[in-house]
Amino acid sequence: IPDATGSNAIINTRLALSRMVDDASIEGTMWLEVGKRARKGQLYQIAQHSLAQADVSLSKCWTTELFDNSTVSTLTRDSMSKLKLQFAKLKHAIGESTTALKIIEDEIPTKIFQMNDSELQSFFSNRSSESEEVIGRRILQATEWIVCGGLRGVAEIKNRYQTVLKLLPNWERGKQGVCDFETDSSITHSLLYLSFTSTLPFRQV
Numbered sequence: 001i002p003d004a005t006g007s008n009a010i011i012n013t014r015l016a017l018s019r020m021v022d023d024a025s026i027e028g029t030m031w032l033e034v035g036k037r038a039r040k041g042q043l044y045q046i047a048q049h050s051l052a053q054a055d056v057s058l059s060k061c062w063t064t065e066l067f068d069n070s071t072v073s074t075l076t077r078d079s080m081s082k083l084k085l086q087f088a089k090l091k092h093a094i095g096e097s098t099t100a101l102k103i104i105e106d107e108i109p110t111k112i113f114q115m116n117d118s119e120l121q122s123f124f125s126n127r128s129s130e131s132e133e134v135i136g137r138r139i140l141q142a143t144e145w146i147v148c149g150g151l152r153g154v155a156e157i158k159n160r161y162q163t164v165l166k167l168l169p170n171w172e173r174g175k176q177g178v179c180d181f182e183t184d185s186s187i188t189h190s191l192l193y194l195s196f197t198s199t200l201p202f203r204q205v
Contacts, residue, residue: 024057024058024061024064025058025061025076027057028056028057028058028060028061028079028083029054029079031051031053031054031057032050032051032054032058032079032082032083032086034046034050034054035049035050035053035054035090036086038050039089039093044093044094048090051083051086051090054083055083058079058080058083059080061076062080074131077130078130081107081130081134081135081138082134084103084104085137085138085141087103088101088103088104088141097145097149100145101142101145101146101149101151104138104141104142104145105142107138108135108139109135112135112139112163113159113160113163115163115166117166120132120166120167132167133167135167136163136164136171137168139160139163139164139167140161140164140173143157143160143161146160
């Protein structure tokens with residue numbers, strides 16, 4: 001594996017060990033890490049290949065767990081969710097921003113934005129899929145792209161940031177996102193303008 005960050009030898013060793021013990025979960029996690037580092041190093045072809053390998057390994061793990069236990073572990077679910085996020089970030093990095101946003105938005109349960117704290121707690125305690133961290137990170141990334149593209153109104157964006165803080169109240173990146181949004185008047189004014197103009201009747205010129 002080409003080195004994106006100076007630690008390829010360690011990752012290569014771990015991958016070899018995971019294959020020796022036939023552990024698809026570890027192998028998938030390692031490929032996911034390689035893909036993430038390659039993307040950050042702008043080695044996009046390597047990132048694409050690595051994430052595809054991670055998909056193969058984690059899909060195998062998913063199928064095996066379903067067959068053996070009739071359920072999928074939280075670790076495997078979260079790993080698959082992180083994989084989708086990395087795929088989306090890769091798409092965004094190579095200029096396919098619409099596809100990137102759709103990959104993330106399709107995985108966000110829309111009703112989550114209308115829940116209060118107790119409803120959120122009940123929602124996550126009663127479901128056996130993704131964790132608060134995974135969904136919170138997904139919402140924040142999608143919201144940051146939405147803000148940059150001026151795709152939604154101010155009220156909706158504030159609600160999305162507030163949802164992130166409800167899910168991950170101690171996450172510094174989430175707090176920083178809210179702070180940046182509230183203090184960047186140029187973004188706020190642009191969004192207010194877009195919200196206003198979107199309510200105007202269409203006029204043909």
